[in-house]
Structure formats: structure tokens, C-alpha cells
Amino acid sequence: MEILENALRRIGGLDEEAMRAASARQDRLTKPRGSLGVLEDIAVRIAGITGDPRPSPGTKTVIVMAADHGVTSEGVSLYPPEVTGQMVANLLAGGAAINVLARHAGAEVRVVDVGVAVPLEGEGLISRKIMAGTANMAAGPAMSCEAAVAALEVGIEVAEAEIARGVRLLATGDMGIGNTTAASAITACITGLDAVEVTGRGTGMDDEGLERKAAVVRRALEVNSPDPADALDVLSRVGGLEIAGIAGVLLAAAAARRPVLVDGFISAAGALIAAGLHPGAADFMLASHLSVERGHAAILERLGLHPIIRANMRLGEGTGAALAFFLVEASLKILAEMATFEEAGVSGPE
């Protein structure tokens, strides 16, 4: 609990002065005011996050949290639960989508076993298993409050290690068969929306499967009646170990004033938890893409985050965040490298 409390205590606000300086520079660059839209906003926000009015890009890491979900016994996924462990092996071997996209973006991938059901090993694996997957939340709490805190602290410690070695830009990712069901339950609970409105097809359920999945989400909320105002209660009763780990990464980034890209629906559920634990945490997050998963838009709206990419993606692993690295770096380069009207001898508006 001390690691978590320490991280929460260190989260401050955005540096308004750095943001004003960055905004003022944006308006002197050779482009119509505001014409780079979100690209301008991102650079200004990163100025506020880092306290540097002209922040430079730097080393990037995607942290992929992997864990299993007892709720898979309710038939909520198209894939068998053993795929979680198999996909961790694929991630370690470099063959998964996130490996390809992170290589393309020049980012490292860290894979963390925070709760995969089967024993795992492999070069590069960060083994921080809290338990061998959650219990079935449709029948009782997914995990104890202690387990949730421990998983949160894994996320904090892994992110802190990355930051300590100089990483400037973080991103979150997930791997866990059944985790869209947990993310839907968290979203329904915290936003107050009906289970049906925030439950999607995950890996590709048909209509019947989707109906069953929404019913499982509703049952999990009835059985556990988590307190929407208590993020730790929500996380432990209807969450997941990888979602806890992601929330921990987001909190550590906020505490260290590092921008962090939130991937898709699962990562956004982690963001809901992080923002529930500290309302200021969302200021340090950047949304990457808008997932096909129904609950994702509801979370982003609640957190006031605006996704840049709309590519009908729904893969997770951090794939949307890895694509957005390029856009975030672009925003910083625009602020740092473009000529001003004065430098270029270009006339301003009449």
C-alpha cells in the first residue's frame, strides 16, 4: 500500500506557465492559428505535463500487462483462456502486432506477467505474478483488495523502472482473454451506463454471445455491488490484474510527470481506475485511438480525452498507443522545429 500511496501523493497539476509559453509559440509559427488542431493541443499538454515549454521527444516504452480472468468460464470470449499464455510467448518472440508496431515506432516493449493462469518464463518476461488469474466475478469478487493493490503496485514499479532508465514517453497495453468483460463491468459501474451500452464483441462474439456477455457483466455487478465512488473496490470486485497493472503505470507516469499514451478499451478501463484513485491523473494521459469496443467512447468522454486515430481497431496489446507515438512526436517536433512568421519573413493575417 505504501508504494501506491507514495505515487498518489506525488501527483501534482499541469504546469500552467509552460503551457502558456508553448501556446504563445504555437501562435507565432508559420501556420494559421490552431490549424494543426489536436497536434497543437498535444504539444501544449506535454509542456504542462513535463514543465518544459519546448519538450523534446525521447525514449519510448509500451508496457504490456498480461493476466487471466476467471470469468472466461462463463463463455464470454471466442478464444480459449490458454491463448493468454500463448500470446505472451508470441509477444516475447516478437511476432505479435504490438512487436511489429513498436519496432516501427522505435519503441521498446515490456511484457509483464501480473496474473497469467499458467506458469510462464522466457527471455525478457517481467515475472510479477500476483495470482494465477482472477476468480469468476460473475460468482463473487474477482480478487481481494490486497491483490488489487499488489497488482497496481507492480504497474507502478515497472513504470518507475522504465522512467529511471530514461524513458520519456510511456504507453500501456494489455493481454488477457476475457478482459473486455472486466473492462465493461468497470465502465458500467463507474459511468452508471447500462451493461448493454458498454459491452462489445471483444475478439468477435456473435449477437448471441454478445447478449450472454452483457448478461454476465450485469450479473457480476449485481453479485458484487461495487461502490462506484471507490475505485479500489470496483477494481477488486469486477476488475482484472492487468487492468490494475495498467492503472499503476498511469499513476506512476503522472507522479513522475511523464506523458503516457492510453491504448484502447482495456487501458481506458485502467485509466478510469487511476482517475478514480487520483482525479488529477487523467491530466497526464493522452488518448491514442478510438476502439470499436462500445464502452471506450464513454470512458474517453468521462476523462475528457480526445482520440487521434479512428481506424476501427480492437486488438489491444498497446497497438493503438504504438501508432500514436508517431503523432505525439510529430506534435513536439512541430513546436520545436517550425519557423516563426518573423524568422521566415511571412506576412501574418491582415
Add this chain to the structure above:
Amino acid sequence: MEILENALRRIGGLDEEAMRAASARQDRLTKPRGSLGVLEDIAVRIAGITGDPRPSPGTKTVIVMAADHGVTSEGVSLYPPEVTGQMVANLLAGGAAINVLARHAGAEVRVVDVGVAVPLEGEGLISRKIMAGTANMAAGPAMSCEAAVAALEVGIEVAEAEIARGVRLLATGDMGIGNTTAASAITACITGLDAVEVTGRGTGMDDEGLERKAAVVRRALEVNSPDPADALDVLSRVGGLEIAGIAGVLLAAAAARRPVLVDGFISAAGALIAAGLHPGAADFMLASHLSVERGHAAILERLGLHPIIRANMRLGEGTGAALAFFLVEASLKILAEMATFEEAGVSGPE
């Protein structure tokens, strides 16, 4: 006319067999079917464009067409017309937004003077001026049919030179004070929408300016009554020299079976012209972003193109296309580099 006719004659259809092979591979990769959304679609389309079922990324160029517009005398822009020439100098010096973003994407920028009002020179400038800007389309035709064809052929020849030196992926960009007015007129004419529905604020007009601008678009259409079914007629009466150049680039890319990224509203107006000259040309285009400019969405819908980035941008120059290079390359790397279920020993759907 011969260069144009030759390009039009060479435009064929997509290679269905290469697309089927690419699709089949997408479904064997270690991800739920379709879960990379537009990223999967792009790679499949590029397979169809190039005829290669596993196309590789390669050299990239943004071709920026610059020209002036006589319609600026109607007070349709916030910036004085001399900014076109000043910004060309900024582009050649490397200080414009497109320079920063193209460097970030690892792409080259080619700047073409196809009709800037003032004499221009500078290292790297491709001087192919057809005339010193168009005439005021609110009072008569913007240019002659011969001038429009000549500007189209400049675009074709510049793109062909890039392709001849090995460029695999092209993008279009524009520079021209007043060109959103011309793009709006083209869009209103070809889509049949009212001027108000396709006229936006350009570089940042206020409400009064926007109303004036829409009235100018309407007047240009009334004065010239271009034939919506005759793209060359539309282009010469209410178009622009850089829009013609862009249309030429798009036609040359289609003729040579090279994918080409269409930037924002101005480039999309060029795409409307290109597709009007040859209906098959749109198959070789990829939309990059959705601009704030009102008419952009109408064009993309008509051409069946789906933008990937939604970042509230409205700068032009090819900035949206330069950002999208990374996503297009990502789509090709996903197809080429991801492990299949079999290779990775991952179980498929149950």
C-alpha cells in the same frame, strides 16, 4: 493533352487476386479477425494497387503544388496573397509544417511552382509555372481549358519523375492563398451540395467572412456554370492551378499502380477532378485525415475513402498525408512481419 491522355489510358483496376491473397494472410495472423480495422484494409488495398500480395514499404515523397488565386481580390482569405510566394520560400528553407512532418516520416518534399503570382526561384524548387495565378473566378473562368490541361500535365510529369527514381508511396500537398474557395466551388459543383454546406473558414475567417466566402463560391458557379459531368470544365472554370497539379499527381500514381495519400480538403478537390477524369483513379488513393473544412467529408464520402486521422487539422501543405505515411507503413509491416497462429503455436477461435 497527350501526356494526360496517355496517363488516363494506363489506369487499370485493382489486382483482385493479390487482394485475396493478402486478406487470407491477414486472417492467419495472431490477432482476432479484422481487429486491426483500417490497418488491415489499407494493406489489402495496397496489395491490389501494386499487385504484390505482401507489398513492402519504400521511398516516400510529398509533392506540394503551389499557385495563386485571382479570387483573393474578393476578400476570401485572412492572409494577403503574397503569403503564397513567401510560404514557398519557407518550404524550400525547410521551416514549414510539412518539412517538419516529412522529415519525421522519413519522406522527401518536392515543391512545385505551377502558378504562383510572383517570380520565384530557390534551390530545390521545381519551376513549372503555367501562369501567374488564376483569374478571379467570381468574374469569369479561373483559367482556360489549355492552362488546366497544362497544369494537370505538370502534376503527371512531376509524379512520373518521382516514380522513375524509385518512389513507392506518394502524397499530395498544396500551398495557395485562396485555394479553399476554389476547392469549395469544385466540391459544390460536382457533389451538387449548396455552397454553404461545403465552404469552411479556411485559414480562419470569422462568421461574416465565411458568409462572404460562400457567396463568392455561389457567384463563381453562377457566372461560370461549369458542367458537373465534365471535370476539365469544372477545373478550368472554378479550379486552381495547384488543384490541377494535384489531380495530375493522383492520375500518374494510378497509372503507375503506386498508392497515393490524399491530404486534406484541397487535395481532395484534386481527387474529385482526377476521379472525374477517370472513375478508376480513386481506387489508388488513400485518405489520410479528416479536415475541419466542411467540404472535405462530402468529397471523401463521394469517393468512398475513409480517413484514418481525426485531429481537427486544416493546414494543408500535405501535413495530414505526411502523418498518415507512418500508418500506411505500419499496415504493410503488420501484413509482412506478424506471426501466424501456426508459426506462434497460438490456438484459434473455439
